[in-house]
């Protein structure tokens with residue numbers, strides 16, 4: 001047992017002390033996952049525009065105005081949706097980045113503004129698109145403000161607003177009769193003023209008018225004229241919520257590739273430099289050596305996967321559909337790649353071979369196995385080819401419990417394939433490594 | 440301690456070891472002296488059980504072949520190559536091998552060994568940062584973690600500066616002083632002459648002769664050469680007893696002077712005793728140094 005752990009500890013130390021190995025095992029996969037996530041995320045939207053679902057529940061001038069401005073805004077590509085639910089589904093499916101709801105409450109127009117409630121707009125976003133949510137929120141605020149001049153220039157809207165303001169002053173409890181009189185006087189003055197000006201200067205008055213009403217309503221402190229309420233969808237499994245769901249398993253594959261390349265080349269180094277002979281002289285068996293290396297490979301593989309998933313969950317709002325199955329898949333993938341490392345080491349005689357041909361082979365397997373192009377984007381012949389790559393099976397095993405939420409029956413196949421690859425690799429590698437002792 | 444009998448091993452068409460026998464006695468430092476490619480390393484690999492001989496037998500301590508792990512426990516090997524992990528520190532390397540051998544009190548043992556090879560000051564530095572001599576010393580220490588009875592050192596001074604070489608030679612003598620048996624290979628005859636109790640001369644995979652340095656020289660060294668210089672002219676005389684020859688020459692010179700014969704004074708004198716180099720030359724017709 002002590003020998004096994006000594007070997008595992010030694011191999012992990014060697015991995016962590018090689019800057020190149022650390023980079024390709026831990027840093028590169030995360031970078032790849034994020035980079036590809038943005039590439040594919042941007043690619044599915046037209047250009048750099050954010051796709052918005054717009055649900056207009058109000059027929060008011062305000063609602064119509066915001067809808068029109070959203071449609072004309074260069075940053076957005078809008079699609080009208082009939083209901084909130086339909087829009088939320090589109091967000092979940094990743095068809096649009098967010099849904100904007102212009103609620104019924106906008107019917108009250110400026111009255112809401114002057115009565116101190118402000119204007120409420122709802123937005124629904126996917127939790128994995130928090131970065132875009134901030135942008136959308138800011139944009140909605142800006143657009144809503146832009147409606148004010150139009151509204152102030154609109155006589156019917158204005159008279160409705162002023163009468164609403166008058167009645168709110170009249171009913172305000174905290175005001176003395178003098179203040180009420182003053183307030184009413186200000187409103188009348190503002191009314192005659194706004195009706196005498198054109199569109200151009202209206203915006204200058206917007207804040208003045210708003211401010212007056214604001215004071216009149218007597219709750220200066222927490223009044224925000226426009227409230228954009230952003231709601232995050234509860235994650236629903238079964239579909240990639242964002243391109244990151246697809247690219248993080250890819251990142252894991254690169255991490256496993258990096259770590260398996262590192263182990264293969266360290267094994268070849270041990271053999272080429274004669275260190276392995278020292279191990280063979282020690283009172284240990286092939287079983288000890290292989291178990292030690294297996295533990296190191298497994299630990300490294302699990303470390304990579306934990307790291308990549310942690311980044312996905314913490315920074316990209318991913319969530320895991322089936323945590324227990326994911327742990328099993330992570331084990332299977334690590335095991336398979338540990339076996340591959342052993343087999344690769346068996347085929348490479350020299351360190352140069354391991355670092356050249358060996359790593360080249362890994363690269364090709366990763367490429368055809370969905371390491372760069374996600375499987376479902378692949379042309380059919382490439383997809384067929386991908387069955388020959390262990391990377392494809394690792395991606396399949398990980399995606400299932402991660403976001404596909406597939407049934408156990410569907411997940412069993414990639415798991416079996418991974419374990420088979422692992423066993424085969426171990427056997428081939430172990431036989432080549434551990435020449436029997438002289439009789 | 441260790442007995443190899445009629446060992447043969449070939450690699451393809453190369454015959455690396457060709458019917459070699461040797462016996463290392465308990466407590467001695469046995470030197471295997473031969474040029475590069477003589478088959479020393481192959482012999483060592485067979486002696487440790489790492490390599491199977493095509494023919495012949497190996498016995499360690501009367502227990503049988505070291506291919507048996509229980510037998511193998513009694514030997515420690517410092518291979519010709521530096522077989523250490525360059526990215527681990529000196530301490531981590533020794534600790535790793537100690538753990539493999541299940542050494543009890545590994546921490547103490549590792550500290551002892553670091554002190555023995557004078558690397559305690561650099562114990563926590565990576566081997567990659569070490570000089571050739573330091574790597575050699577650590578390579579040797581790693582052979583000792585489990586306190587084996589027989590230590591096999593394959594060219595332990597290859598590629599080190601003279602100062603480090605002397606330190607390693609002292610270390611080997613010290614191991615012998617502590618009761619270890621040492622099998623030592625080298626292609627430097629000075630080393631073999633300096634530290635080995637007995638030396639075996641190998642060439643082309645064959646053991647040409649075995650004995651103490653004095654015995655080998657007596658058997659194969661031939662006569663000493665006495666070179667006498669008179670007025671710039673040199674005369675070389677081969678003799679079994681160079682001191683007597685020198686005395687004879689001086690006596691002659693004295694009597695010449697007494698007889699008034701001048702101009703025949705001895706102006707220089709050199710004695711060349713045969714050494715292992717001469718032995719090798721007479722055994723193979725070639726020089727060890729190439």
Ligand SMILES: Nc1ncnc2c1ncn2[C@@H]1O[C@H](COP(=O)(O)OP(=O)(O)O)[C@@H](O)[C@H]1O
Nearest residue numbers: 450453454455474475476477478479480481482
């Ligand atoms: N693994 C091997 N494969 C092929 N030839 C080898 C191998 N090991 C040694 N030889 C050959 O066997 C001969 C003896 O080599 P070796 O035992 O290393 O000599 P030495 O240690 O005395 O320098 C050399 O000709 C060498 O080339």
Ligand SMILES: [Mg+2]
Nearest residue numbers: 479480519594
């Ligand atoms: Mg050699």
